[in-house]
Amino acid sequence: MPSLPDMNTPNVEELAARAAKGQSHDPHLENVELKPAFFDWLCRMGDSTLILGHRVSEWCGKAPALEEDIALANTALDLIGHTQMWLGLAAEVEDAGRDADRLAYLRDAMKFRNLLIVELPKGDMAQTVMRQFLFDAWHHAMLTRLLSSTSPRVAEIAAKALKEVTYHLERSSDLVIRLGDGTEESNRRMRHALDILWPYTGEMFMTDSVDEAVAAEGIAPRADELRTEWVETVREVLDEATLDLPKAKADAQKGGKSGRHTEHLGFLLAEMQFLQRAYPGAEW
């Protein structure tokens, strides 16, 4: 039976006492030298949740089962909620008069810092479910580590998001097992999905100068530190799902973290950003 990491409950009393005294003070926000790397790193978090949230929302109203339709819409909503927090903080760090909405709706593809795996088309349900699982396993490991970030602002976002991501990981693990160990057809599709997605997974663990700069300040772990835990979760669930870990290189596709994207991102942004581009400043 695969075991999933338990949710970590932050120390509620301590957090409440800190919050009651006003916004948690974060010394990293005043560190001018750190600003470009901190901003980029926050965009990586927020852009990955934004683009995946958008991809998942594409199923809204047309998923194969009503319960799945609702679950996907809820997951998308959570991810877009995380985006508001990450990009909101990114805008504060940048301190250039932009806000989360401007960052989401008025940047061009080359300015996006999301992982390539999240911008790939949603494909069939097998690809959607498999991508969600591979991402959730990383997301859960990352947020768990961020609970002890030296940045109180990053830690409080992680504590909020982790509660929701624990549900995401539970659901996607469950579906990978059901579909992998399901019918001949579902097994074939899940194997195919894994083959397509696997070469994009290595990017999650590639450490560059941005990761090193925030890791040196204790804000986040180095990207490569998450690999062992991720592989462990993935191996356990795939085993249970009767799926083999692919032998292909995991790091063949990369570049999203520094703004080099696949052709798919531009089409996604054309749809997502249309309203703000056509009617600048439009509000509900």
Add this chain to the structure above:
Amino acid sequence: MLDTRPQTDEIWRWLAEVEDPEIPVISVVDLGIVRQVDWQGDTLVVAVTPTYSGCPAVSVINFEIEKHLRAKGIEDLRIERRLSPPWTTEWLSDAGREKLKAYGIAPPIPDTGTPDRKAQRAARLAGRSALDVECPRCGSRETERVSQFGSTPCKASWRCRDCLEPFDYFKCI
């Protein structure tokens, strides 16, 4: 305009009259999302925490709180978003739990959100849920989970094997 500044106890009572827009039988105070009420100089500051980070009801809730307090005569008012500590279903009031049940939503079962996940998962793979949720309509415990997601982010979809009715379960976080 009020002649004297109302005490915060009075403000809490007023806030208890503001309904949750998605589940109108409980108030924002029952839900546990109002975290602090304070006078800072002449400004009343109300700190509100979101239930789920993408909950679309947040802006409506803030609007309703502001509208209600203004109707009571408070003019200088600020609503703050409070992220930390993150909201938990443990903050639902006892009265709130009873009202949920009467409305047809099974209230969250305390302490089931975190530690027991592995056991829950094992039980579900074996075809049943480890959670013992009572059907809010007929009271039966012969119930099963359909999906851990429901009509709003805070609820899961369940059904009763006895009365066959579907119902919402307010899930633990």
